Amino acid sequence: MRDRAELVIIGGGIVGLSLAYQLARMGMTDVVVLEQGYLCFGASGRNGGGVRQQWSTEENILLAKQSVRMFRQLSREIGHNIWFRQGGYLFLARNAETAAALEKTVKLQNRMGVGTRIISPAAAARLVAGLHTEGIEACSYNSSDGVLFPWPAVWGMASVARQLGVQINTHTRVTGIDVKGREVVKVVTDRGAVATRRVVNAAGAWSWQIARMAGVELPNKPYRHEILVTEPLKPFLEPMLSDLSNGMYFSQTMRGEILGGISDPDEPSSMETGSSFRFLARMCSSMIRLLPRLSRVKILRQWAGYYDETPDGQPILGRVEPLDGFIQLNGFGGHGFMLAPAIGKIAAEWILRKVDHRIFHTYALSRFKHGETRKENFVIG
Ligand SMILES: Cc1cc2nc3c(=O)[nH]c(=O)nc-3n(C[C@H](O)[C@H](O)[C@H](O)COP(=O)(O)OP(=O)(O)OC[C@H]3O[C@@H](n4cnc5c(N)ncnc54)[C@H](O)[C@@H]3O)c2cc1C
CATH class of the missing domain: 3.30.9.10 (D-Amino Acid Oxidase, subunit A, domain 2)
Structure with missing residues (x-):
């Protein structure tokens, strides 16, 4: 396992892998993904494969619409048939x-x-x-x-990211995150540590545990x-x-x-x-x-x-105070698979090219503190 990386992604589910895949395609390959189990161990390997654009908030409609367009291309792009x-x-x-x-x-x-x-x-x-x-x-x-078959989407994104240079470590459990002042400095695992300044918490239902390792409380x-x-x-x-x-x-x-x-x-x-x-x-x-x-x-x-649930049924995305390099991509409840292509692309552009997007404001963790939540009424399952 590499002992340092520009970016570490915790969680080898569809959200973490979609980000790794997009970053790699945009040229950022000094990326390490850490997954405690096998690929498809979490919700990404256990879901219904439903992909819909019928939502009650503008953000979810936008993300779902973009994701449908991306899923239509994905089989060709990754060389795995996702049966969409x-x-x-x-x-x-x-x-x-x-x-x-x-x-x-x-x-x-x-x-x-x-x-x-x-x-x-x-x-x-x-x-x-x-x-x-x-x-x-x-x-x-x-x-x-x-509807689609989730497994090949996960495997395909992982294999392209790997081919482009991202290191994906399965059976590697994160046990700690070292922080110095406002900065993340190291991610510790049961197979060694990776020095890094930027960490993405894409650990699905375990995200609250990962956040706590860095001293951050999530409501998930x-x-x-x-x-x-x-x-x-x-x-x-x-x-x-x-x-x-x-x-x-x-x-x-x-x-x-x-x-x-x-x-x-x-x-x-x-x-x-x-x-x-x-x-x-x-x-x-x-x-x-x-x-x-x-x-x-x-x-x-x-x-x-x-389901990794937040109080308003919406994800938590972006930076959290006071840690600059600790990025959240979690809290997707019952609809993270269908939004993952758009989330990965938008997050990669934001991390690599500093392209801002409204979702990092609407879905910031701070919305709970400021009472700025807007419930998604169309959550099922
Ligand atoms: C039964 C079911 C049906 C669903 N149906 C749909 C549907 O039809 N459509 C849809 O869009 N969504 C659906 N969902 C929701 C969807 O599956 C999730 O929103 C999505 O898969 C979340 O992806 P993720 O990458 O955030 O999480 P996950 O896929 O759970 O990935 C997180 C990963 O982080 C890893 N991890 C956790 N802790 C650590 C650690 N300490 N160290 C290293 N790795 C760690 C976990 O092992 C896991 O693999 C369903 C979910 C379930 C359970």
């Missing part, structure tokens, strides 16, 4: 209040050049054969949203999020379906499996990744309510990963 399929996202509202919120977010998306439409339950049933529309008030549909909390996959079925489901009444979502993968999860308001913050019967029961009954033909399908597997 733009079959759309269909959100379902079951009461007037949610329907009104949908309408408001669609107007904002349209103003920002995202072509989401409000459609009737009857029109939704034409998109998804067998959809049970009783009790559904309104739907929003965007045909350019989609980890939450288990469970997910399941069924046996493969003949392709029949184009869009990702999401029921806003309980935060349930599922899509059909390119291999034919149905893959999805559901919000659980009673899930406490923890570092638990076991699988529960409660999830299985809630998820299955919710899926069958929407698509009764799934009642005979066999579940193959369930698993869990973490």
